[in-house]
């Protein structure tokens with residue numbers, strides 16, 4: 467008796483077990499894909515070194531202040547300021563060296579106790595096979611710290627599914643003009 471009851475419910479048990487391991491009911495708007503279906507092979511680690519040029523002075527700045535808090539001018543850390551950037555990324559430390567891309571986005575001065583930025587920017591590459599591909603960086607940049615680490619949170623083109631981190635080191639900073647050149651080492655896992 468018990469065994470025939472078990473036999474009759476067994477197909478349902480199997481059905482719900484399969485449903486559970488398949489992640490629930492199928493939907494019209496979603497499906498499970500194998501990475502191979504998108505042509506994704508082995509994930510690899512790439513390292514890039516570029517120089518980021520933040521030019522705030524002169525008649526053609528690549529970093530412009532777009533906002534500030536009413537109290538910003540009384541803050542020693544410029545807390546509350548927002549800059550939009552379209553900074554050159556070059557192969558060497560000189561601005562005149564080969565342009566490999568641009569850093570586009572914004573940074574905000576978001577610390578009350580030190581000069582600390584929240585950076586949100588895309589590194590839009592323009593060179594060789596990377597032309598048109600981007601890496602997205604979002605992180606905290608305490609600019610007077612020797613090495614600042616920020617996460618790579620994604621990317622496009624050759625950097626689809628990207629994850630990783632950057633290390634930023636100030637190469638030159640002119641306190642008179644505010645212009646800065648920063649060395650960025652990017653470590654990124656992508657396909």
Ligand SMILES: *[C@@H]1O[C@H](CO)[C@@H](O)[C@H](O)[C@H]1NC(C)=O
Nearest residue numbers: 534535536537538539540541
């Ligand atoms: C700060 O800016 C406000 C508004 O622009 C101005 O009224 C105020 O005098 C400034 N304070 C200082 C200390 O410069």
Ligand SMILES: *[C@@H]1O[C@H](CO)[C@@H](O)[C@H](O)[C@H]1NC(C)=O
Nearest residue numbers: 591592593594595596597598
């Ligand atoms: C990068 O791509 C753009 C748009 O397709 C093209 O106009 C440009 O010449 C390319 N640059 C390089 C260095 O290949």
